[in-house]
Amino acid sequence: MCAKTIETKDISYETLLQGNRDWVKDMQDSDPTFFDKLSEGQNPPVLWIGCSDSRVPANQITNTKPGDVFVHRNIANVVVHTDMNMLSVLDYSVNVLKVKHVIVCGHYGCGGVKAALGNKQVGIIDNWLRNIRDVYRTHDREMETIKDAEQKFDRLVELNAIEGAANIMNTSIVQNAWSNGQELSVHAWVYSLKTGIIKDLKVTSSSLDDVTPVFKVS
Ligand code: CO
Secondary structure, three states: OOOOOOOHHHOOHHHHHHHHHHHHHHHHHHOOOHHHHHHOOOOOOEEEEEEOOOOOOHHHHOOOOOOOEEEEEEHHHOOOOOOHHHHHHHHHHHHHHOOOEEEEEEEOOOHHHHHHHOOOOOOOHHHHHHHHHHHHHHOHHHHHHOOOHHHHHHHHHHHHHHHHHHHHHOOHHHHHHHHOOOOOEEEEEEEOOOOOOEEEOOOOEOOHHHOOHHHOOO
């Protein structure tokens, strides 16, 4: 039997702890060795880089369990080469966990991308969202041809995921893994809040041949 779902408005400090106990019971009922096995170590084949948005939880939307996906999330799933947090996660995933896939997953309706499309000052976060404005500038010729505001928003969400995946490929971490013959693919996806469906943007890269020359390291 599944633990009962609590309405978001009724979530409290206590309900979270009760929810945890209910979940543990469910997991033990379906697999009595679940926690014993997981406590021995992790071997996830996937690194997920997604948005912090509460509606886009990596495990639930991919129907996976604890232990299946290594996760890094930030506002608007931004991937920039100066982010030590992201680089540390990527380095550990590729060089220690030996993940086979890195997935940058954006989502339509992303508040961070929407804020980057406007000119209103929000605060410290403007500096973070500036990276998305750089994505716009990189693709401004295409972006300026889109007149419909909703389509423009959707396309910037897609381009932000595509640029994020490209920035993953451009790291020495991924390029060295490829040089050493490690099996590793980098993907860009977008999740729809309206349908729950993930769209593969079909820009998967699996070798050094896919790296733009200016970013190649040797
Ligand atoms: Co978002």
